[in-house]
Amino acid sequence: MDIIFYHPSFNSDYWINTLHKAMPHAHVRAWTAGDNAPADYALVWHPPVEMLKGRKLKGVFALGAGVDAILGQLSANPGMLADDIPLFRLEDTGMGSQMQEYAVSQVLHWFRRFDDYQVLKQQSRWQQLEEYAHGDFTVGILGAGVLGSKVAESLLPWGFPVRCWSRSRKSLPGIQSFAGPEELGDFLQGTRVLINLLPNTSETVGLINQSLLNQLAEHSYVMNLARGVHVVEADLLAALESGKVKGAMLDVFSREPLPADNPLWAHPRVAMTPHIAAFTRPNEAIEFISHTIGKLERGETVSGRVDRVRGY
Numbered sequence: 001m002d003i004i005f006y007h008p009s010f011n012s013d014y015w016i017n018t019l020h021k022a023m024p025h026a027h028v029r030a031w032t033a034g035d036n037a038p039a040d041y042a043l044v045w046h047p048p049v050e051m052l053k054g055r056k057l058k059g060v061f062a063l064g065a066g067v068d069a070i071l072g073q074l075s076a077n078p079g080m081l082a083d084d085i086p087l088f089r090l091e092d093t094g095m096g097s098q099m100q101e102y103a104v105s106q107v108l109h110w111f112r113r114f115d116d117y118q119v120l121k122q123q124s125r126w127q128q129l130e131e132y133a134h135g136d137f138t139v140g141i142l143g144a145g146v147l148g149s150k151v152a153e154s155l156l157p158w159g160f161p162v163r164c165w166s167r168s169r170k171s172l173p174g175i176q177s178f179a180g181p182e183e184l185g186d187f188l189q190g191t192r193v194l195i196n197l198l199p200n201t202s203e204t205v206g207l208i209n210q211s212l213l214n215q216l217a218e219h220s221y222v223m224n225l226a227r228g229v230h231v232v233e234a235d236l237l238a239a240l241e242s243g244k245v246k247g248a249m250l251d252v253f254s255r256e257p258l259p260a261d262n263p264l265w266a267h268p269r270v271a272m273t274p275h276i277a278a279f280t281r282p283n284e285a286i287e288f289i290s291h292t293i294g295k296l297e298r299g300e301t302v303s304g305r306v307d308r309v310r311g312y
């Protein structure tokens, strides 16, 4: 079995050596331009079109959770990957716990008013502020998939009401599930902290706009852990200016790196991280990939297959 590997920044040697340990029978090589030798599987992240174009592969694994980039390449280069070649994505592989860390820490930061105390500190003011009540701090998660559901579960022990919105209804103990466009309004009403963990698709791009933000509770918070294109930045800035949104924590942006002249940089109630909410963990990813390839070779059913039409 031959596997080709491409990632613009990962340590190829580590990945190839670890893949060899997980799959001793496989020959894994780092793909380089001009390599047209046969392969059975490709492990890729933002691959050059020529790496996949015209290849007969048993499967392609995206080395991340979101597949919008590779699907975007596919739509721009139709011949890049034959329709009958399955595309897989990583499900959790160490990203779930990272998302939990990020979300819980930020929700608690806002709930305990550390953002307000930082402002008082800068004014050298010693002042105790009125505490928020858990009941007034409903957390609503857009996207209740692998990562969104883990984030939802991690917030429950802290006493917050937690709800989620997804394409289909979910059964997550203690978490109110809202499903489909017809229930988005009910999901938003009363949501104080909005956390985005949706995939970037034609249905979700630009979803977090003025209309959606206006439906949130007063003095709400927005945390974007998914993709920058989900947020209409001008609308978020307007909601911050009006006070409808009290604070934002953004890990992803419509352009990355974020251009220096973007007003989000200087906004006093916007905190930012440079797309670091959750990294692919090599060991967990290789375990997932090697198990999945093993199942594929045995003709067994597998999870993680991307629905190219649906977009995730």
Ligand SMILES: NC(=O)C1=CN([C@@H]2O[C@H](COP(=O)(O)OP(=O)(O)OC[C@H]3O[C@@H](n4cnc5c(N)ncnc54)[C@H](O)[C@@H]3O)[C@@H](O)[C@H]2O)C=CC1
Pocket (backbone or CB within 6 Å): 065, 066, 067, 090, 091, 092, 095, 142, 143, 144, 145, 146, 147, 148, 165, 166, 167, 168, 180, 181, 197, 198, 199, 200, 201, 203, 204, 225, 226, 227, 251, 252, 275, 276, 277, 278, 279, 312
């Ligand atoms: N900032 C970062 O470092 C990272 C960001 N991500 C982002 O997180 C996203 C989610 O990852 P997973 O949870 O693994 O994805 P997933 O595919 O397991 O879950 C997606 C969820 O979104 C819902 N959804 C999709 N389209 C919808 C629609 N039109 N209306 C309502 N609900 C819809 C689905 O029902 C599902 O619950 C990824 O697509 C990626 O963009 C993932 C990893 C790291």
Ligand SMILES: O=C(O)C(=O)CO
Pocket (backbone or CB within 6 Å): 063, 064, 065, 066, 067, 275, 278, 279, 280
């Ligand atoms: O896995 C993903 O989709 C990511 O955004 C990793 O950066």
